[in-house]
Amino acid sequence: MAVHILIYPRLAAGVKGRVFRGLSRFLSSSNVQGRAEPPEELGDSVEQPIFSRSSIGTFFQERPVLNNPFLEDALLQKYLSRHLPTQALGNVGADLAKFGERIVREIDALGRQCDENPPRLQHYDAWGCRVDNILTCPAWARMKEISAEEGLVAAGYERIYGEWSRVYQMSKLYLYSPSAGLYTCPLAMTDGAAKVIESLGVTWPVEKAYRRLTSRDPQQFWTSGQWMTERKGGSDVASGTETLALSQADGTYKLHGFKWFTSATDSDMTLTLGRVVDVHGLTTKGSKGLSLFYAEIRDQQGRLNGIEVQRLKDKLGTRQVPTAELLLDGLPAHRISDEGRGVASIANMLTITRIHNTVAAVAVMRRIIQLAREYATKRFVFGKFLKEHPLHVQTMARMEVETRGAFLLLMKVCQLLGREETGLASNIDLHLLRLLTPVAKLYTGKQAVAIVSEGLECFGGQGYMEDTGLPRMLRDAQVLSIWEGTTNILSLDVLRCLAKSRGQTLEALFTDVKAKLTAASGNQALVPSVTVVDSALCRLGQFVQAAVRRPPSYMELAARDLAYSLARIYIGALLIDHAAWEGASHADIYAAQRWCEQDLCPVFTKDVSSWYNLETPDKDAALVYEGSPLVPQSA
Numbered sequence: 001m002a003v004h005i006l007i008y009p010r011l012a013a014g015v016k017g018r019v020f021r022g023l024s025r026f027l028s029s030s031n032v033q034g035r036a037e038p039p040e041e042l043g044d045s046v047e048q049p050i051f052s053r054s055s056i057g058t059f060f061q062e063r064p065v066l067n068n069p070f071l072e073d074a075l076l077q078k079y080l081s082r083h084l085p086t087q088a089l090g091n092v093g094a095d096l097a098k099f100g101e102r103i104v105r106e107i108d109a110l111g112r113q114c115d116e117n118p119p120r121l122q123h124y125d126a127w128g129c130r131v132d133n134i135l136t137c138p139a140w141a142r143m144k145e146i147s148a149e150e151g152l153v154a155a156g157y158e159r160i161y162g163e164w165s166r167v168y169q170m171s172k173l174y175l176y177s178p179s180a181g182l183y184t185c186p187l188a189m190t191d192g193a194a195k196v197i198e199s200l201g202v203t204w205p206v207e208k209a210y211r212r213l214t215s216r217d218p219q220q221f222w223t224s225g226q227w228m229t230e231r232k233g234g235s236d237v238a239s240g241t242e243t244l245a246l247s248q249a250d251g252t253y254k255l256h257g258f259k260w261f262t263s264a265t266d267s268d269m270t271l272t273l274g275r276v277v278d279v280h281g282l283t284t285k286g287s288k289g290l291s292l293f294y295a296e297i298r299d300q301q302g303r304l305n306g307i308e309v310q311r312l313k314d315k316l317g318t319r320q321v322p323t324a325e326l327l328l329d330g331l332p333a334h335r336i337s338d339e340g341r342g343v344a345s346i347a348n349m350l351t352i353t354r355i356h357n358t359v360a361a362v363a364v365m366r367r368i369i370q371l372a373r374e375y376a377t378k379r380f381v382f383g384k385f386l387k388e389h390p391l392h393v394q395t396m397a398r399m400e401v402e403t404r405g406a407f408l409l410l411m412k413v414c415q416l417l418g419r420e421e422t423g424l425a426s427n428i429d430l431h432l433l434r435l436l437t438p439v440a441k442l443y444t445g446k447q448a449v450a451i452v453s454e455g456l457e458c459f460g461g462q463g464y465m466e467d468t469g470l471p472r473m474l475r476d477a478q479v480l481s482i483w484e485g486t487t488n489i490l491s492l493d494v495l496r497c498l499a500k501s502r503g504q505t506l507e508a509l510f511t512d513v514k515a516k517l518t519a520a521s522g523n524q525a526l527v528p529s530v531t532v533v534d535s536a537l538c539r540l541g542q543f544v545q546a547a548v549r550r551p552p553s554y555m556e557l558a559a560r561d562l563a564y565s566l567a568r569i570y571i572g573a574l575l576i577d578h579a580a581w582e583g584a585s586h587a588d589i590y591a592a593q594r595w596c597e598q599d600l601c602p603v604f605t606k607d608v609s610s611w612y613n614l615e616t617p618d619k620d621a622a623l624v625y626e627g628s629p630l631v632p633q634s635a
Helices: 009-028 074-083 086-116 138-149 162-179 184-200 207-213 347-376 390-421 427-457 460-464 470-481 487-500 504-520 524-547 552-580 586-595 602-608 616-624
Strands: 120-124 130-135 224-229 244-247 253-263 269-276 290-296 307-312 324-335
Touching (some): 162 390, 184 224, 347 470, 390 427, 427 460, 427 552, 460 470, 552 602
Parallel strands (some): 244 269
């Protein structure tokens, strides 16, 4: 860089040397014009105006570059190398590498276009006719085509790779999710609908729908909505669903009701719950009155089928996804569950959508780390690159440990799902799938928010600038602890799972963890970590044995910490198991060691500290409502 001195000649001689020495020191600690190496010292012979660039400065930050996310993900590659059959590994690896390149070359830019052009609602056409068109950008439509071409739903149902087909499918979604412009939302609903139809039987009237939901042909591919939430409902669909289903002479139904929150509202079809009205005009209350219905959203002329779109939701994040309030006013539908078996029929859908939620959580954690570590190789501050600052690298290492643990938990759940769908699951596998699905969803949903928030700090002020695209990652991550059940709702679901199975799900987890620890105990580097996880497992057992003799309210207070304990202990076992594999690296061993430095059984720790005694609810209420006129009488 050349600099001229533009000052009076009589001052130049005395100032010139000092100016250049100062500039030299400043520039040597800065990344001038985004170069990857610190600039060289400037000599006194340089002759250019010192203020020639004062209006814009001499430094420009380099943006983080997205490289092929598959080729940069060592853990994903090692996981596949370890677990996939040899005959499948080559094809899967080649496809994921090719897909990773497509993400960089095409998909990531489309995702940004979806971010920048959110959907809008057109209530009326130019001639005053009510049309309720949800208008999305061309990139959103292109995402649908790509989803079909890449088999992002179909791969889970073709089962080309047998029990590993779900691992393959979810690996693609894991790479796709951070660049998808939230198109993963309709894909989750579509996958869930296909799973429900498959479990109920692929027969009329849903045979055509199933073919389209699982098609690789962009012209045939359908996406599905999932319309369960009403004004009174939220997760409590049993008491909150008021939609009425009126039977018709031809055996179909017409639905009347108000859906308060419908995601992917521009889909081609939907599954929804409603209450069948009997011949006396009465319905059955509670979950026993709910049935599951299938409906196509538009008629053959492309007009909405007995639906009015009231408005699009104004959300904190996920603005790319059309989410709407809908009035159902005679929507033609088919009942596809036995009458009164609607809630039971959507159990498989919840499994799928919760796994998709986990995929999105782990994927955004991995993506923010990939960008942050790339940025750390080029951002030059305080005399060296960020990657040379120990505290910065330590922070990223902590993020990495959390992400590795979350990834292995995700892949375990995907593996269990694949085994269940191909008839290869043992009783232990089935119990683990039922227990770990809500555990993985609730734990990774909270992890994602924390990791992405920390990740934004890795970019300094740029992490807060909207036009970098980074803040959107945090806004979108926030929904992951809310969609498909909040953390508390899923913690209570874990309790129901334990109770309904009479403890067999917990016994399955203990058995699997013990087996993994025993297999790894011969690795001396892992012995301390094995001891830590084993000790945490023993403490968990002590807590459960004591808790079953206490009132149900005691376990409810402990539910959240119990779910966290299950997640941390099982993740510890998975990290140890992976680190004990012959193909593991020193980094894999180190990750397991660092994971085991935390409290793996917080439910025991807090139980000892009397967090869950019978006085806790009143004290909690008094604490929360102190100073408020709305103090509960029980407080």
